[in-house]
Amino acid sequence: LAKTTQPISMDSYEGQEVNITCSHNNIATNDYITWYQQFPSQGPRFIIQGYKTKVTNEVASLFIPADRKSSTLSLPRVSLSDTAVYYCLVGDSSNTGKLIFGQGTTLQVKP
């Protein structure tokens, strides 16, 4: 399974755009890139998933370069409630495809 590397922590202020980059040099052809958000004492919550290029949904955008060895989660205009741990995971989306969590990025949004 491809290993991921993310910054341990990031600080931001309300209203700013936050970009969190994840490295996954050994990503396999069948692997998707998925980002999860986790608040304390809760299970991770799905944010966005992509395979290549750019994906956008109502809460975030995901940018994936052509070589797919990295990806960037973009959170537009963060608020205090976006303070959480963000995990980048890579793995295949088959029924038995397991996901291994890296250390994640703790995002602290300040007023």
Place this chain on the structure above:
Amino acid sequence: GAVVSQHPSWVICKSGTSVKIECRSLDFQATTMFWYRQFPKQSLMLMATSNEGSKATYEQGVEKDKFLINHASLTLSTLTVTSAHPEDSSFYICSARDYTSNTGELFFGEGSRLTVL
């Protein structure tokens, strides 16, 4: 979206007793579920893959006799922590894929916090 539910959300038990945690997929069938454990300030660690109708597959270093997994139906997997000790105190989280979904999104339960006294 699909929902995965865990029960209980928290449990306190005495050392030496066994505790069962349930994981249910509420609106989809899951032939495979995954069990994770998370210690404070740490990431989630995959413990095992639960397979409906067959034996679970455990990750290296996880004691299968200590953490019993049963996946008797397409919507329910259970994790039993046998003869629990204080070092087993942790946040246990299950997840499941909606295999009918094109995205193969992995849904997570709310987690179950186990405290062993």
